[in-house]
Amino acid sequence: MNSSVKAFMFDVYGTLFDVHSVKEKCDELYPGKGEEISFLWRQKQLEYAFLRQMMGRYDTFINITRDSLKYALNTFKLEYSKENEQSLMAAYKNLSYYPEVENVLTQLRHKKLAVFSNGSRDMLETLIHNSGLSSLFDEMISVDDVKQYKPTPASYGYALHILGLEREEVLFLSSNGWDIAGAKNFGFKTAWINRNNLPMEELSLEPDRVYPDINGIVEWR
Amino acid sequence: MNSSVKAFMFDVYGTLFDVHSVKEKCDELYPGKGEEISFLWRQKQLEYAFLRQMMGRYDTFINITRDSLKYALNTFKLEYSKENEQSLMAAYKNLSYYPEVENVLTQLRHKKLAVFSNGSRDMLETLIHNSGLSSLFDEMISVDDVKQYKPTPASYGYALHILGLEREEVLFLSSNGWDIAGAKNFGFKTAWINRNNLPMEELSLEPDRVYPDINGIVEWR
The missing domain is CATH 1.10.150.240 (Putative phosphatase; domain 2)
Known part of the structure; x- marks a missing residue:
């Protein structure tokens, strides 16, 4: 689409x-x-x-x-x-990924795939490596590289710099409503993965899409 | 003292x-x-x-x-x-003050007394006015004047500017551990009013004093 x-x-x-x-x-x-x-x-x-x-x-x-x-x-x-x-x-270093994750990521392999987290680089790299998913990602981006936490514009700006794209060319996904609000505020396209059926955050920044899990995002491939 | x-x-x-x-x-x-x-x-x-x-x-x-x-x-x-x-x-506009408040404030009247809140000016002024305590305060300071919330240094800096003093000449009091951490980070003297017997916030910014209510602060008069 x-x-x-x-x-x-x-x-x-x-x-x-x-x-x-x-x-x-x-x-x-x-x-x-x-x-x-x-x-x-x-x-x-x-x-x-x-x-x-x-x-x-x-x-x-x-x-x-x-x-x-x-x-x-x-x-x-x-x-x-x-x-x-x-x-x-x-x-924290040995978490399971959600059941649909590997299949969805595989279907999106023709686009750039990245993780972007508040987690420190060591936490993040160990987790992704242990999960066996690391070959699927082009970039592993930690806020620790710039020492600016999400949801500051500076943090999303750093991630965009690493991707080397325009803001509107990036679809950002998070289960955290505050993170989605921050990404939308910065100018990314956003999809809120509302796994726990929570109410929308009242921050006047609505996500472009809401899905119950990441299966829904294949419509953006 | x-x-x-x-x-x-x-x-x-x-x-x-x-x-x-x-x-x-x-x-x-x-x-x-x-x-x-x-x-x-x-x-x-x-x-x-x-x-x-x-x-x-x-x-x-x-x-x-x-x-x-x-x-x-x-x-x-x-x-x-x-x-x-x-x-x-x-x-929110008709709250009761804690029982010791009026007596303690009266004992400190020879020093400058101020309130400093994240609350909007209208919320704050209505509350203080309704309480009958307004004549005890020299300043009512709202972050709304500079649109910078506590605990940013900019917010405490604005309050200091209104007081017209040096940082270390101000004793800031709050029941919120995060607010006390912010004030300490800025350079105020701080007293944490730990009314609910909570653990200290783990932010590596210890208050100068901890009291169960504001009675303790008369030792600073």
């Missing part, structure tokens, strides 16, 4: 990869608490990235992920140990 | 004023749902301010507060109506 799209750029955590196994690991280490720990952990992980961006105090996502885990465990008065931290951080 | 402090500057919502009555109003309009609505509402209110800051799409806190309410109601599949919106927004 949309031959004007020359690149598909994917967010990673929650979009291509299911972070459910992080929750399972939390529950294994802190029985019965997995759901609430992983929920608060994720919320503070985003919040710390946003706060550091606004304060001009960039730190890597791997450090932020550790800091937010610590906060979450403190909130529930649970013991923080180096072993548990390492075990939980390791879970 | 600390005669070098020439101004006390207070955050407003949750620091001087108890937002509990907003929760009560939520519960009145949506019985049994007040707690979860008001929690998500607050979370999205902050998130939308942060996201708009990062995207360079400033909107007033009053509009953001409306947008985040809408999102919260959509999440719980509850009906959004103009009447309910107005009733909930009105609750």
Whole structure:
């Protein structure tokens, strides 16, 4: 349908990869608490990235992920140990991709394919390598290269620079409504992968398309 | 103790004023749902301010507060109506101040006293006026004057400009850990009013003091 799209750029955590196994690991280490720990952990992980961006105090996502885990465990008065931290951080490097991902990516191979994440380069490369999908991507782009977190225009601008295209030639996909809003604000074409049937974010920046999983994007090939 | 402090500057919502009555109003309009609505509402209110800051799409806190309410109601599949919106927004203008506030402010009257909030000027002035405390404050400062939200350095910098002092002559107080981190990052002296006994934010910016309520700050007079 949309031959004007020359690149598909994917967010990673929650979009291509299911972070459910992080929750399972939390529950294994802190029985019965997995759901609430992983929920608060994720919320503070985003919040710390946003706060550091606004304060001009960039730190890597791997450090932020550790800091937010610590906060979450403190909130529930649970013991923080180096072993548990390492075990939980390791879970982030061995996530499963969603079932439709490999098939969809294979169908889009004639276009440029990229991942673009707030994750640190080491987290990202290890994950993609471990998944066996790395040969399908032309670019693995981390905000860590410019130390500007999504959803700043500077972060999407850096990704565009790496792709070497025009804004409107890029279809950006994310399961995070805030990320889709940021990409739309920057000028990318956007598709919100609404895997959890959430309401639209009230930011006056509607995505071009909404799909329940990434199968829908083959109409842009 | 600390005669070098020439101004006390207070955050407003949750620091001087108890937002509990907003929760009560939520519960009145949506019985049994007040707690979860008001929690998500607050979370999205902050998130939308942060996201708009990062995207360079400033909107007033009053509009953001409306947008985040809408999102919260959509999440719980509850009906959004103009009447309910107005009733909930009105609750923000008639909050009670915490019991110790008037006495503490009166003891600090020989120094400069100011409020500094992400709230829009109209929200802020109406609230302070309705509370009867307005004669105690030398300045009511809203980020809306510069359209830069806390915790950006630009927002605290504007407040400092209004006070006409040096950074280290200002003691900033907030119940929000992220706000205290931002103020510390900027260079203010900081006291975190930890009313809810929360863990310290893991942002490598510790406050100078932590108090359970604002009574403790009289040691800085």
